Amino acid sequence: MATVFIPSLMQELTDGQSQLDVLGSTVREIINQLDESHPGVKDRLMDGFKLKGNITVAVDGEVSPVGVLAKVQENSEVHFLPALGGG
Amino acid sequence: MTTTYEPNKVLSNKEYKVVGTRPIRPDGADKVTGRAQYGADLQLTGLLYAKTLRSPHAHANIKSIDFTKALALEGVKAAVSAKDFPETKDTANYGLGDSPMNYFRGNILADKKVLYKGQAIAAVAATSVHIAEAALSLIDVEYEVLDAILTAPQGMAKDSPILHDDLFTKEFEKQTNVNSNIAEHFQHKMGDIDKGFNEADIVVERTFDTSTVHQGYIEPHNVTALWNDDGRVHVWTSTQGAFTVRAAVAEALAITVSKVKVTPMEIGGGFGGKINVYEDPVAALLSKKSGHNPVKMVMSRAEVFEGTGPTPGSHMTVKIGAKNNGKIVAAQANLQMEAGAYPGSPVGAAAMCVFTAYDISNVTIDGYDVVVNKPKTAAYRAPGAPNAAFATEQIIDELAEKLKIDPLELRLQNAAKEGTRRADGPIHPRIGCVEVLEAMKEHDHYQSPLTPAKNGGKVGRGVGLGFWFNIGMQSACNISVNNDGTVNLVEGSTDIGGSRASIAMHAAEVLGISYDDVKPQVADTDSIGYTAITGGSRTTFATGWAAYEAANDVKSQLIDRAATIWGVDADSVEMKEGIIRSKTDTELNMTFKDLSAQLNDTGGPIVGRGAVDPSGPGGSFCGQICDVEVDPETGKTDVLRFTVVQDAGKAIHPSYVEGQMQGGSVQGIGWALNEEYYYSDDGRMNNPTFLDYRMPTSLDLPMIDTVIVEVANPGHPYGVRGVGEANIVSPQSAVANAIKSAVGTRMQKMPMNPAAIMEQLWSNE
Numbered sequence: 074m075a076t077v078f079i080p081s082l083m084q085e086l087t088d089g090q091s092q093l094d095v096l097g098s099t100v101r102e103i104i105n106q107l108d109e110s111h112p113g114v115k116d117r118l119m120d121g122f123k124l125k126g127n128i129t130v131a132v133d134g135e136v137s138p139v140g141v142l143a144k145v146q147e148n149s150e151v152h153f154l155p156a157l158g159g160g
Numbered sequence: 161m162t163t164t165y166e167p168n169k170v171l172s173n174k175e176y177k178v179v180g181t182r183p184i185r186p187d188g189a190d191k192v193t194g195r196a197q198y199g200a201d202l203q204l205t206g207l208l209y210a211k212t213l214r215s216p217h218a219h220a221n222i223k224s225i226d227f228t229k230a231l232a233l234e235g236v237k238a239a240v241s242a243k244d245f246p247e248t249k250d251t252a253n254y255g256l257g258d259s260p261m262n263y264f265r266g267n268i269l270a271d272k273k274v275l276y277k278g279q280a281i282a283a284v285a286a287t288s289v290h291i292a293e294a295a296l297s298l299i300d301v302e303y304e305v306l307d308a309i310l311t312a313p314q315g316m317a318k319d320s321p322i323l324h325d326d327l328f329t330k331e332f333e334k335q336t337n338v339n340s341n342i343a344e345h346f347q348h349k350m351g352d353i354d355k356g357f358n359e360a361d362i363v364v365e366r367t368f369d370t371s372t373v374h375q376g377y378i379e380p381h382n383v384t385a386l387w388n389d390d391g392r393v394h395v396w397t398s399t400q401g402a403f404t405v406r407a408a409v410a411e412a413l414a415i416t417v418s419k420v421k422v423t424p425m426e427i428g429g430g431f432g433g434k435i436n437v438y439e440d441p442v443a444a445l446l447s448k449k450s451g452h453n454p455v456k457m458v459m460s461r462a463e464v465f466e467g468t469g470p471t472p473g474s475h476m477t478v479k480i481g482a483k484n485n486g487k488i489v490a491a492q493a494n495l496q497m498e499a500g501a502y503p504g505s506p507v508g509a510a511a512m513c514v515f516t517a518y519d520i521s522n523v524t525i526d527g528y529d530v531v532v533n534k535p536k537t538a539a540y541r542a543p544g545a546p547n548a549a550f551a552t553e554q555i556i557d558e559l560a561e562k563l564k565i566d567p568l569e570l571r572l573q574n575a576a577k578e579g580t581r582r583a584d585g586p587i588h589p590r591i592g593c594v595e596v597l598e599a600m601k602e603h604d605h606y607q608s609p610l611t612p613a614k615n616g617g618k619v620g621r622g623v624g625l626g627f628w629f630n631i632g633m634q635s636a637c638n639i640s641v642n643n644d645g646t647v648n649l650v651e652g653s654t655d656i657g658g659s660r661a662s663i664a665m666h667a668a669e670v671l672g673i674s675y676d677d678v679k680p681q682v683a684d685t686d687s688i689g690y691t692a693i694t695g696g697s698r699t700t701f702a703t704g705w706a707a708y709e710a711a712n713d714v715k716s717q718l719i720d721r722a723a724t725i726w727g728v729d730a731d732s733v734e735m736k737e738g739i740i741r742s743k744t745d746t747e748l749n750m751t752f753k754d755l756s757a758q759l760n761d762t763g764g765p766i767v768g769r770g771a772v773d774p775s776g777p778g779g780s781f782c783g784q785i786c787d788v789e790v791d792p793e794t795g796k797t798d799v800l801r802f803t804v805v806q807d808a809g810k811a812i813h814p815s816y817v818e819g820q821m822q823g824g825s826v827q828g829i830g831w832a833l834n835e836e837y838y839y840s841d842d843g844r845m846n847n848p849t850f851l852d853y854r855m856p857t858s859l860d861l862p863m864i865d866t867v868i869v870e871v872a873n874p875g876h877p878y879g880v881r882g883v884g885e886a887n888i889v890s891p892q893s894a895v896a897n898a899i900k901s902a903v904g905t906r907m908q909k910m911p912m913n914p915a916a917i918m919e920q921l922w923s924n925e
Contacts, residue, residue, distance in 0.1 A: 078585045080332050080346070080347075080348075081332075081347045081348065081349040082331045082332035082334065082345075082346060082347050083332055083334075091349075117332070117333050117334060118333070120258075125258070125333055126253060126257035126258030126259075127257050127258065127333070128333060131585070131586045133586075134586040134587050134588070134589050135586075135589070135775040135776050135875075136631075136632075136775060137775060138632055138633065138634075138773040138774065138775055139773070150585075150586065150587070152584070152585040152586050154512070154584055154585070154586075155346060155508030155509075155511075155512070156257055156508070157508065157509050157512070157629055157631060157696075160375070160430075160431050160432020160433075160435075160539035160540045160541040160542065160543050160695055160696070160884075160885060
């Protein structure tokens, strides 16, 4: 199962847990799975079929250019982060 | 995922034919002879000229706008205000995240309320720029002036005036019901912060304030737009992202992107400030309203300062604890950043960079995005990170001083490495933090005695270390083979710092041809696939990669064509160093030029395509060593010697890498010593000219020495890491630490101009 790191200000939805092991082969499956066990997660992270515009997801340390479509491996780490720009 | 740490190695030892050389940039001749076409040079038949009416108040309700007298002036052809925007959806997205439409449009033309001095309210198009300017003075606007707030702490205060009645604080996307100037609060936590500080033998905590600073590009914003009778809009503009302009114009005007064509003109600097869109949709509206005439708008320097996005001022408290042996055990930051008039400061990036250079087990970081009555902030090289480093790198310096450890040794002892977990969660991939610090330590500058004073002042040395993530994003490139053995390379990244050259070099290396045989050009949005901004240090990384893919596509087709000509299987043919040859028959070979000449008779043209959206941009570390002389009587500070060391992964064109390192360092020095928006209490910028907004010139500075470190980025075919931003992160703290070394006072405000230094010295007496 992948290890999902829960942002500290979202841990109210996970009973204070900062990490959860979740089944899923894509970020979308991970979020859906999380939302079943911890309702409200999907609303916080997603807008329709995609991540909210100001959130990115990093899988195994790399920010995914394809958002919730990113593949997740059995022992992956998943982090939800503020979106970054640059000058 | 568990990552076992292995020491970084300098991987970029591979020799290339083209990559790593220093050819002349293809746009150089036109630029030095004045033939290059910038936006202000553009002339079209029937051209009208437009100017913008801007708010004289930092915060006011707009009661009414009356164009009657302005439109009666001879030569005036059209006038527009926010009322001319058509009805549309509630949210805008032009490739840089979602934004409420009223905020997005409000920063183009204010509706009902102005939120900063200089905000655009209306615009007039006329037959000459002078008539347009005269017409502005004939527009009657009735204001109800409101109290202004100018700093993040002011905006966060309980009794602060509220800028937006529809802005409610979010907490990592959780919408609260608190109407506030705090647009967003977020937090990163790792370990146990209380336990960490309890374990510390020494704790240093300080609060820092930095001022609003502009990117200071030499070319003002400009645009010419033609809204054709057939409904298509053509925009010629100075921008860091033609496709961003296309999307923004389409969003603002509620038309589809296929109706908008953007031609990027040459660009005289941007540094992040030419990503946001300001007058482009206004020029289009004026074009339509004037009867479909082309309309040109060129900002004055004052308009650039007051009407476009600077980088934010900030208020930051940073606390770090360490053991007596130098091991850092806890770090805490509270970062409050000014978003300007609408949400969107770079506090998120600041939070992700504030401790990223170090391996610390217990960390808490709180970030606040706060709206204030200043221009909406825009990106500026590594947005947010220089503010954060100004705080962190001074605390690290103070810890080193108190622990009596060499400041670079302390950084090396705590340096992040591959496998170090960042405070925001992810683990560092292969990075060059240690290599940069070691190169700094070994450098002649650091090994030499302090540079002697030139004017009898006190001298000191400081160091700083900075990090920037870099970004990937989408890029496209097409390469077509000419029958004289050259190739035309078409790409979509506007060229600010010599990227035509570095992108062309990717293709030349793959094809085994000379750099001079690749003819790069930047295309308009109708002529190339979607390409994201020239920003985030992504262009050489991502568009270079697209060129690499396009060249490999060409290479594959050339092999197929040669196999067809020779009547052999393509698997038996290879192409190396510009020669196509049979792997088995030495008689079968020809050069790239020979084959190119045969294309038309053997199957037609060959066109390669590359389209990428890569992850793994590979962050870059950069450090600076700075010697200063401070006059203790006046506070004037001179930089005597300055060295910058940066990890470039692989320097495709070392001269342009060095140029980025020098440019970022110089901008950082200006930010450190002089630059600021100097505000009156009612929110008026008192220094909106280059005479009074003092940026450093070559006469103010010594030669900036550069050292390129190459820890190859495994995420790129040639190991590239973007180099446009990390170099501006820590010059400010290196200067601050040098001032401390020289005169013994810790500078907690930026800029560290003579007045600030004297104030600090006097307060110490």
